[in-house]
Amino acid sequence: MAGDKAEKTDAAATGLAGLLLPYDEKGYTRGPDLGEFGSDAELSGRQATALRKESLKDLPRSERRKLEKALDKRSLKGMAMRSYYNADPYDIHHKTAFSVSVVLARMESRDDARDVATAQNEFLSAIGIFRKGPKIEGHKNAKCFLTPKVDDEKLDRVFCAAYSGDVLISATVSGLRPLDLNSIGIFVTRQLDRIDDPGKAV
Template identity: 35%
Template sequence: MNDHRTHRFLGTALPALLVAGALAGGSVFVGAVVDGADRSAPTTVWAESQAKPPKDPAGDIGRGRADTDLTRKLLPVPPGYLLGPDMGEYGNDTELTGKQAIELVKAAGADYSAAVRQQVYKEIDRMGIEGLALRSYRLKGGNGQGSLTADVSLVAFQDRAAARSWYEVASQRPGASKGPVIEGGKHSACFLEPGSDVDGIESVTCVAYEGETAVTVAAEGMKPFNRSTFTELVKDQLDHLASPGESV
């Protein structure tokens, strides 16, 4: 996969999902964020809110950092995977503070009218975003399972109600095709992204929540895209989120 994918995830897709939650919270038309956003425009906050991992993160660095409460909730890199490509300026395994995450999300709403933008910013502040952890994964080649690169984000909200409200909005994707079902994923929904299966590449996004944490997994793979491999990765992340102290 190339850099445009990871730029799109952090620069547009993830912030747009969070803005959609803010729009819904403010009783503003949710479709505006999906249909009216300029998806080609880079997000200006990239140069402003860079979060670099510490020099000596706790744990096995090959499996991902685990030196904060939120990064410990990210799925350690499973057998058969490696840390994936960098997500723009943020690298492939990092955490943003609540302030940095809010800046990233607000930047996604900067193109709206002043009235809508004011409401969006107000609702974003009310959402109580406390942090954002990011990790990318790449399936090792040569194992007969095909290609797969996945970007995973965990958004920490101040309470379960906020995470649930975000999920209820993010799981409503008018016009999107239903994606694979995650076994045991009671609070999860997956979609085939519009324009998927272009140039032999399939794109899938799953959203979920557990407690006060919202999950987004955005993956791409060359066809034949092994959906069972992808759904197992998502399931493992959700299981780990429910019991982060258990090894994977």
């Protein structure tokens, strides 16, 4: 019943929500709640700005504040987000499992989407503390960064950003170290393919 409900929701989705990968895509199921909005939601511009800032909370404070200021200069028209959980059914200890949250934000213009995605990627690259994330095939403007390796930290996170038209795309992945970067790269590539080819969302 839950699967049927998810498929109906995906089929009925329009706009930004219709561009998100459905839950039945290669075995992905509903992930953890995204704040108070649940695992699948569409937001207004004001709600979107607040949530975008919240999504930066895992970054170092000084870097986070700079990105928040950049967001304040760009108006968001709306947002759609969905969280996913991926686990190998044969991995009983869930060592290879990870969760992904995808956020699609519609900006005022293509230039705004490009500028925010480019600024975030250049910034994370320039501070020099992140490891190289998975490669996203066929999407030159997409970049992913893996959090620094800390000896007593059991979790890894990946931050990805890209844009397509006036849509800013962000993906945040979390799971036990070491993350399966190949699977993450495939997922993000599929999501970006779907946005670049709206026919796939019908």
